[in-house]
Amino acid sequence: MERVEDIRTELGSRDWEAMTAHEAIVWGHERFGGQMVFASSFSLEDVALIDMACAAGIKPRVFYLDTGVLFPETYELIGRIAERYGIAPERVLPQLTLDEQAQVHGEKLWLREPDRCCGIRKVQPLRRYLAGQDAWVTGIHRDQSPTRAGAPRVTYDEGFSLVKLNPIVDWTTEDVHSYIAERGVPYNPMHDQGYPSIGCMPCTRAVRPGEDPRSGRWAGFQKTECGLHGR
Ligand code: SF4
Structure with missing residues (x-):
């Protein structure tokens, strides 16, 4: 990859806010080709991005962090997405199996130290994967949480040392729902059962009407992010 200073200069010379999500994906594809990867937890946002890329004639390289404790519905959706779009999502694994983690750090680390657990099962695997x-590309958008309110559409990600594209950063949650419905994109049925945000089984619960959509993640902890974004 080129020098970081050159990339920062290039990124700083463009008006990303004037770009649409579609244009950002096409730009990224033309600029980085197969070295641009789509991070996916198979959220509504993520499946919308996969659909958008495929509709633009791009075969996206999709990867997901398989913590070993995802919902059965999520694994089932991965199969449906793979079939529908003819893609093979790359499965990124932690270095420790769940048993090994329990031996080293004790059982159910997520109940005691979710930051350490996310570090082992999400952040470290992501760091190793992104190094190449x-x-x-991520599906974050500004109205998801205060920590994402200032997210840019395209930036140099200092935390992971590569370019980060957030094509739908200016979309609202309603925009995402409309896109999914209009395009008939496959999605996780749990979204219709009170789960606006779906992560690992131990750290996700249903949200009651009127609650913050992300309050169902790490309920009982101050934690609101895995550590993958907001750097
Ligand atoms: S979301 Fe929960 S189970 Fe998943 S990696 Fe983080 S702490 Fe562990």
């Missing part, structure tokens, strides 16, 4: 890429 030039750009990553």
Whole structure:
């Protein structure tokens, strides 16, 4: 990859806010080709991005962090997405199996130290995976949480040392729902059962009407992010 200073200069010369999500994905594809990867937890946002890329004639390289404790519905959705779009999502694993983690750190680490657990099962695997890429695409958008309110559409990700594209950063949650419905994109049925945000089984619960959509993640902890974004 080129020098970081050159990339920062290039990124700083463009008006990303004037770009649409579609244009950002196409730009990323033309600029980085197969060295641009789509991070996916198979959320509504993530499946919308996969659909958008495929509709633009791009075969996205999709990867997911398999913590070993995802919902059966999520694994089932991965199969449906793979079939529908003819893609083979790359499964990124932690270095420790769940048994090994329990031996080293004790049983159910997520109940005691979710930051350490996310570090082992998400952040470290992501760091290793992204080390070989030039750009990553995420589905974050500004109205999801205060920590994401200032997210740019395209930036140099200092935390992981590569370009980060957030094509739908200016979309609202309603925009995402409309896109999914209009395009008939496959999605996790749990979203219709009170789970607006779906992560690992031990750290996700249903949200009651009127609650913050992300309050169902790490309930009982101050934690609101895995540590993958907001750097
Ligand atoms: S979301 Fe929970 S189970 Fe999943 S890696 Fe983080 S702490 Fe562990």
